[in-house]
Amino acid sequence: MKTITFKQKKTSSIALEFDELIPDEIYTWGESDFNKYEVPIGNSRFPLTDYFDIKVEGEAESPDEVKMIINGDLNRVKYIGCKMSGGEILCNSSVDLHVGAEMSGGTIIVDGNAAAHAGREMSGGYLEIKGNTKEFTGASYIGEWRGMTGGEIIVHGNAGKQCGECLSGGKITVLGNCDILAGIHMSKGVMEIQGDVNRWPGGQMKNGTIVINGKLGRLLEGFVFDEVVDNPDIEGKVYDGRFIKYTGDIGLNGKGTLLINADVNRDKLGEYGESDDEYTSIREYRNL
Amino acid sequence: MEYILKNGIVYDPANKVNGEKKDVMFKDGKIVEKVSSDAKVLDVTDKIVMPAGVDPHSHVAGPKLVVGRLYRPEDSRKGVTQKTNLLRGESGFSIPSCPTTGYRYSRLGYGTVVEAAMPPLEAKHTHDEIATIPNIDIPALPLFGNNWFVLEFAREGKIDELAAFISAWLKISKGYGVKIVNPCGSEAWGWGMNVHGINDKAPYFDVTSKEVIRALAKANEKLGLPHSIHIHPNDLGHPGNVPTTLETFESVKDIDKNAAVRNQNLHCCHLQFHSYSGNSWKDASSGAEEVAKYVNKADNITCDVGQVTFDETTTMTADAPMEYDLFKLSGLKWVNKDIECETAAGIIPIIYSPKSPVNTLQWAIGLELFLHIDDPWKVCLTTDHPNAGPFIRYPRIISWLMSNERRMEMIDNEVHKWVHSRTTLPTLDREYDFYDIATITRAAPAKIHGFSDRGELTPGYNADIAVYDINPNDIDPSKEHELIEKKFGLTDYTIKDGEILVKDKEIVKVKESSTIWTNVKGYEEEEKAVIEGIMPFFNQYYSIKWENYPVHDHYLSNPIRVDVEASK
Known part of the structure; x- marks a missing residue:
């Protein structure tokens, strides 16, 4: 087992890019290699040792045996663990864009918040964020229609807009609230949201499951009421309580499942949607 | 500047040269029959020498390329390279950026690429883009x-x-x-x-x-x-x-x-x-x-x-x-x-x-x-x-x-x-x-497009030459197909208008591209009459003014004009 500890010396106003400092690349490196290494900052490179003190303990024969501990203020460090396939990274701070992007294995734990594109297009591994995330958590990158295909993301705080966009495998769990368009375009996989959801979860979804345990704001027209289920079992996990089950998005002949907690969302039971003024007005407008 | 490509194995279907060991000489951008003793010798012993490639139909410049790049940013993430002192950073796979297009065609040994669809209304844009693609000549x-x-x-x-x-619109859209x-x-x-x-x-x-x-x-x-x-x-x-x-x-x-x-x-x-x-x-x-x-x-x-x-x-x-x-x-x-x-x-x-x-x-x-x-x-x-x-x-x-x-x-x-x-x-x-390959990639496209200055190694023609690191007497393409794919992908030399652009599989020079356009002579009166006839329609239905419609000369970088005497 090899432990590599980064201790911050100074911060940079332009972000450092850590996509080359992943266990797959550095499991053979000793301290002298780090001393030689220049880290990309903006359009040029600077010695890594200007920004971090690095301590290497133990030996590793594969990326899986590497543990990286990064201490300090990482608010301007991008691409941590990007494209990694094994090993472990612990960040004791909030991090910048693209943490765990395109990772295929290993573990990343962020003890703080993450900026946008956390866990983008992941295909495996485990990403845990103990604070909040910004937009596009576990989403596809701009233009791409194939998003996260495997692995697991857990966000302890709130997630920003378009969390799990184009999700096509794996699982995203948000223990806090979610902003608009969670799980838009998703085609497979599971999204679990313990908190409230602002509006429009699952827009244009083709398949997959979204579970919302908190209060749901507005639902898209493409979701039709299916039934009320007790203690649903989604891929081996049982959710306690009564849930309203919708199917959608029918605009695209989608067969996705949206489950929302019936006790919290009593207004959605009975005359569905009637109590939601804004929603009703849109529906009336469409009926014209 | 005089050069001599020595001891190459030449395939030049237009002159019926099929794998002969001979020297190819060029001077000041043109193929010549002989050079002086001061000529610089490029040793290409037992390597394939062909005229530079001519792509008869490709979509490399124009508004639809730009729309494609804009709405497929995920394609631009592929094939990214760092810029060097000579080259700009490359990006893209199916719709590469303009410089990337030029570099990649050069590495394949191509010298001319025909842009196959240019709406006259968007011709200015197309020519602007042609000007930013280096190393290849692009008629549209x-x-x-x-x-x-x-x-x-x-x-x-x-x-x-x-x-x-047609004669007027070829002039208007170049x-x-x-x-x-x-x-x-x-x-x-x-x-x-x-x-x-x-x-x-x-x-x-x-x-x-x-x-x-x-x-x-x-x-x-x-x-x-x-x-x-x-x-x-x-x-x-x-x-x-x-x-x-x-x-x-x-x-x-x-x-x-x-x-x-x-x-x-x-x-x-x-x-x-x-x-x-x-x-x-x-x-x-x-x-x-x-x-x-x-x-x-x-x-x-x-x-x-x-x-x-x-x-x-x-x-x-x-x-x-x-x-x-x-x-x-x-x-x-x-x-x-x-x-x-x-x-x-x-x-x-x-x-x-x-x-x-x-x-x-x-x-x-x-x-x-x-x-x-x-x-x-x-x-x-x-x-x-x-x-x-x-x-x-x-x-x-x-x-x-x-x-x-x-x-x-x-x-x-x-x-x-x-x-x-x-x-x-x-x-x-x-x-x-190899002779058939040289035909379908060089000689035939050049003949079909009626180029009279490229596609063959005839004296007087442009010195557009590609040299591949293949010894045809030493290789069995039927069995060693992987090697064929690799070697045809990267030239030893790509020479365009007598300038060495690729040397030993690396781009060593970036050259401004040219466009080739047809200028029909002898229809001036008729053109005037036709334009006058359609003017009321143009003014009524086009969203731009006639004055802004034609591609003016300053839009073209290094134009090559092909004059045609029309018979009536």
């Missing part, structure tokens, strides 16, 4: 097949006026030849429709596709342009389009060609997409044999293939209704554009997979065409970049053509079983040799 073919003025002239049978119109895309069909798309077969009429124009093709072919030959009409026939990509393709060929049979440089009066692009038999995708099969039989018999037809390469790529064409059909099939993101009174365009990503029966059929039809058409002078190597695959796959196609073993390997292990039941590919064992 303006679109005429759905132009409202052309449809009117064709309906009324005014061939003289049409000839004057274009090289006449391109026709889905005649009447792209116009019908303005009404949400398409035409099927060549006897369908464009809505509200009362003119059929056949009449448009014939009128344009007659006008083209009247002017005696260096290139014949360059046609993308109706019903592209529809099962059962073989009759349409053959009727299109048949429709120009009686029109005499009027240019000494070329043999054909019709060039059909990406013929692979036009050779499908059957009634629907359920019973579709290959019509390549039937089409190839016609091409073999006819002296007036040439084609390029548009070979599918099994990649994720982007389709972009002025055949907008076909793109809508593709969108309905794949459901991927789709973009559509109307170019006022001239044409339409559509773009959609596409993933060609060897596991898909339809894609396998397309792949096999392309190769069947190459193998069934006997005369390599009638067929050119293209992928209709980027529609059937990116141009960087040309070496792979060469390896497929040169090795029956590799084809059989793919037929047995990689592709869908439709290849056995619906195509004749498994029964074909023809293999191209």
